[in-house]
Amino acid sequence: MGGTEMRRCLGPQWRGGGATVLSLVLFVGASLGAQAETGRILRVGARTAYPTLSAAVAAATPGATIRVAAGTYRGATTEIRTPRLTIIGEGWPLFDGEGQRELIVVRADDVTIRGLSFINTGVSHMEDRAAVRVIESSRCRIEANRFRDALFAIYLQKSFACQVRGNDIVGASRDETSNGNGVHLWYSPHTSVIDNHVRGQRDGIYFEFSRGSVARGNVSEGNRRYGLHFMFSDSCRYERNTFRANGAGVAVMYSKQVTMLGNGFLDAQGSAAYGLLLKEITDGTLAGNQFAGNSTGLYLEGASRLAITDNDFTDNGWAVRLMADAEDSRFSGNVFRANGFDVATNSRTLRSSFEGNWWDEYRGYDLDRDGSGDVPHQPVRLFALVVERHPEALILLRSPVSRVLDAAERVFPVLTPSLADPRPLMRAPR
Amino acid sequence: MSALSLVLRAGLRDLARNRWLLAYAVALGLITESLFFFGGTGDQVVLSLLNATLLLVPLVALVFGLMHVYASREFIELLLAQPLPRRAVFSGLYLGLALPLAAAFLAGLGVPLAIHATRGGAPWVALGFLALAGVALTAAFAGIAMAIALRTDDRLRGMAIALGAWFGLAVGYDAAVLAMVSAFGDWPLERPLLVLMLGNPVDVARVLVLTALDASALLGYTGALFRKVFGSALGPTIAVAALMLWTVVPFVIARRRFLRRDF
Amino acid sequence: MIALDGIRKAYGTRSVLAGVSLGLVPGRVTGLVGPNGSGKTTLIKLILGLARLDAGRILLDGAAIDDDGRYRRRIGYAPQAPRFPENLSVGEVFAMLRALRPDDASDESLLQDFGLRAEWDTAVGALSGGWRQKVSLACAFLFTPDVLILDEPTAGLDPIAAGVFKQAVRHARDAGRTVLITSHILSELEELADDVAFLSEGQLRFAGPVATLLERTGMRRLEPAIAALLGGLRVTQGAGAAESPSIAHPRRA
Numbered sequence: 037m038g039g040t041e042m043r044r045c046l047g048p049q050w051r052g053g054g055a056t057v058l059s060l061v062l063f064v065g066a067s068l069g070a071q072a073e074t075g076r077i078l079r080v081g082a083r084t085a086y087p088t089l090s091a092a093v094a095a096a097t098p099g100a101t102i103r104v105a106a107g108t109y110r111g112a113t114t115e116i117r118t119p120r121l122t123i124i125g126e127g128w129p130l131f132d133g134e135g136q137r138e139l140i141v142v143r144a145d146d147v148t149i150r151g152l153s154f155i156n157t158g159v160s161h162m163e164d165r166a167a168v169r170v171i172e173s174s175r176c177r178i179e180a181n182r183f184r185d186a187l188f189a190i191y192l193q194k195s196f197a198c199q200v201r202g203n204d205i206v207g208a209s210r211d212e213t214s215n216g217n218g219v220h221l222w223y224s225p226h227t228s229v230i231d232n233h234v235r236g237q238r239d240g241i242y243f244e245f246s247r248g249s250v251a252r253g254n255v256s257e258g259n260r261r262y263g264l265h266f267m268f269s270d271s272c273r274y275e276r277n278t279f280r281a282n283g284a285g286v287a288v289m290y291s292k293q294v295t296m297l298g299n300g301f302l303d304a305q306g307s308a309a310y311g312l313l314l315k316e317i318t319d320g321t322l323a324g325n326q327f328a329g330n331s332t333g334l335y336l337e338g339a340s341r342l343a344i345t346d347n348d349f350t351d352n353g354w355a356v357r358l359m360a361d362a363e364d365s366r367f368s369g370n371v372f373r374a375n376g377f378d379v380a381t382n383s384r385t386l387r388s389s390f391e392g393n394w395w396d397e398y399r400g401y402d403l404d405r406d407g408s409g410d411v412p413h414q415p416v417r418l419f420a421l422v423v424e425r426h427p428e429a430l431i432l433l434r435s436p437v438s439r440v441l442d443a444a445e446r447v448f449p450v451l452t453p454s455l456a457d458p459r460p461l462m463r464a465p466r
Numbered sequence: 467m468s469a470l471s472l473v474l475r476a477g478l479r480d481l482a483r484n485r486w487l488l489a490y491a492v493a494l495g496l497i498t499e500s501l502f503f504f505g506g507t508g509d510q511v512v513l514s515l516l517n518a519t520l521l522l523v524p525l526v527a528l529v530f531g532l533m534h535v536y537a538s539r540e541f542i543e544l545l546l547a548q549p550l551p552r553r554a555v556f557s558g559l560y561l562g563l564a565l566p567l568a569a570a571f572l573a574g575l576g577v578p579l580a581i582h583a584t585r586g587g588a589p590w591v592a593l594g595f596l597a598l599a600g601v602a603l604t605a606a607f608a609g610i611a612m613a614i615a616l617r618t619d620d621r622l623r624g625m626a627i628a629l630g631a632w633f634g635l636a637v638g639y640d641a642a643v644l645a646m647v648s649a650f651g652d653w654p655l656e657r658p659l660l661v662l663m664l665g666n667p668v669d670v671a672r673v674l675v676l677t678a679l680d681a682s683a684l685l686g687y688t689g690a691l692f693r694k695v696f697g698s699a700l701g702p703t704i705a706v707a708a709l710m711l712w713t714v715v716p717f718v719i720a721r722r723r724f725l726r727r728d729f
Numbered sequence: 730m731i732a733l734d735g736i737r738k739a740y741g742t743r744s745v746l747a748g749v750s751l752g753l754v755p756g757r758v759t760g761l762v763g764p765n766g767s768g769k770t771t772l773i774k775l776i777l778g779l780a781r782l783d784a785g786r787i788l789l790d791g792a793a794i795d796d797d798g799r800y801r802r803r804i805g806y807a808p809q810a811p812r813f814p815e816n817l818s819v820g821e822v823f824a825m826l827r828a829l830r831p832d833d834a835s836d837e838s839l840l841q842d843f844g845l846r847a848e849w850d851t852a853v854g855a856l857s858g859g860w861r862q863k864v865s866l867a868c869a870f871l872f873t874p875d876v877l878i879l880d881e882p883t884a885g886l887d888p889i890a891a892g893v894f895k896q897a898v899r900h901a902r903d904a905g906r907t908v909l910i911t912s913h914i915l916s917e918l919e920e921l922a923d924d925v926a927f928l929s930e931g932q933l934r935f936a937g938p939v940a941t942l943l944e945r946t947g948m949r950r951l952e953p954a955i956a957a958l959l960g961g962l963r964v965t966q967g968a969g970a971a972e973s974p975s976i977a978h979p980r981r982a
Contacts, residue, residue, distance in 0.1 A: 331686030353683025376683030
């Protein structure tokens, strides 16, 4: 699978230049000579032979290291077509786009960019202007750079197995139409996006058609639209990321076998904001995530066969909203605490199951002392159904009348869906 | 010292030794303590306390206030037979009732919270709003109790009116609002609903605490007005102002009655 | 001198006082008598400003009483059923009254004579009815008022305390103060009262010296004299002669 994908994505580069055979020979030759060339260092700076990065790149041979001294660099976009270059900033050299242009475009494999800072690409409504753009290249490493006020910070298109790690990205927080994404992947499979910090962009991290990628340990907060936005990207993993106070939360759509472990989905507030929105997702795993302070914690639409376990839902308006077309998902070991509504749904029959979760509203007992309550818990409250039909009634949240409705439903459970947790936990799992 | 403060002082001294008031504070304290004891976290405790506050505080203020005024009838006559202005006597009596009730509420809530707050992470804003809401409800319903007691000398009748007022404001009002929402669900109800909430001190108190505790839920509603009101300091500001008004209105009504009536 | 001039008072549609005129003279004790519901307590409350007049005037030394209430400095009042905040001690009640009227000289002689110092730290709520009455009377006499208005003052008092009280009333009268007393116990009024005012169904049936009343009815005691007065009323109303020995329950007869 990986090979097919690689050929599909890298195809244009392999065809480029016309002589595929020659390219192959050059590639092999370069690999053989790598040992000798690693030592070669070019220095960029005011009092060196190379006043601009472009000049050094033009002079560099594959495998060279370019060290960029502190200072501000303006002028034309640097295009890198030489493979295996390593560009390292010393004392945060500043690349200023002067509101006019992209700063570095990579069209070669195995390029590393580290320790640079980029500002001010300017806004363009004609192109997705990026501070660093990687086109049809493999195994690039974009590490520990700083981005300020870039339309797009890091843009990977049709590239393969790159690493984007430890970058600090602060956007200009403009509104959606004149703002771009922090880390943008388009047809770039097997990318690792790790430990970056993104804020003030449109989408913090954006994956599209980028299967088999990993996002780990990133913090994406205060972005105008999504903290993480991904579509059509199967078999991806998201681990230990923190998404906080993004305009619309996190949206994961049209993908299979997505694994999300130990992430924090926090403080997404608004009528169209979701801690995590899952749309047309199948066979995924959500485990050990924290959903807190969201208007809607987890929203499932057309999502099926998901294992949703050991997550913590605290202080959300709606912890979980299940649309009628969500099928065969299993909720177990989750904690529901201090939410406005634990589970809401637009349907009276649900095809998802809840078993062995902890509900703070559970009022049952455990006579046989097996750790789970002897009376099933019905997490969909009558008042929640009323609010689904008449959203304005929300203003009566936590009123004695809403309690009366719920108590009546508990005594005569005829209205709310048949959904019930047959073995609610007596103690909250840690 | 002014007549007001002297009457107030006598009232405070009297109620400071009142067993029912002590029982009220202890009961609130036990409720709060048990919420922590059964492993509640900050927000859960505030939510449960909100339920207790919305139902218990008005009920206690009404019943206790009514009994207190009826029991003080002869004392009021004695005071009014002194060369004192009626206004001062009334203010002293009102504060002498409302302040001890509010103090009992704050003590019942505050002592367990102070003990457990050292665990950290307490939702201070929500707790502050809850304390404010409880004190305002106490003041409002103490005033309503006085107005009822000054309107009817028949204790049984007075108690019936007080319980009716309690049920009406704590449950009936919202039930009617809910019925209205169901009946006129197709109409734009956002603005009328917000206005209706201001018409009942119990609702104002509840919504005030919600702005701190359930802002995420309130912002989940699609209406622009909710977003405007609850997405900023506007909501809490309006709620606090309305609560202040609600503490003043029953006071003024009861005072009018007090100044005019025959004893 | 207190003068009631054609005072009227109704509660709702129920007329309680229908045009009463009465003078209370300094240096004399006036006994106010009448059946239950005849308007005695209402009359007292009107003088004190606890209730408002519908019509008429009440003059204190020639000046009409008003809402200002300062005239009440000159009146000492003991209500019919005295109750104080029950968790206050006896001492605290007196301390509060003194603090409320810091400019008025107080006279503790009745307080001493009743032996109230012995109960100084007792909560009023723990006192018997008799002791509460003593507290109430001591309060009324505390600031040596020009006018004493005492509603059923001896109710619950033991004979010794009643003696002390009567002595205090005589003392006040001899000092030239105006005293108004209501009581069901006519023998007691007989001992104390110089004048008697008899109220029935909102109207004054008799007002004048006790001696005049006895003379007019041909009786030697106040009780049968009042009964005769009441009986005469009933005769004139055609309700048949009444020989009730008590005016407290005239309709029971």
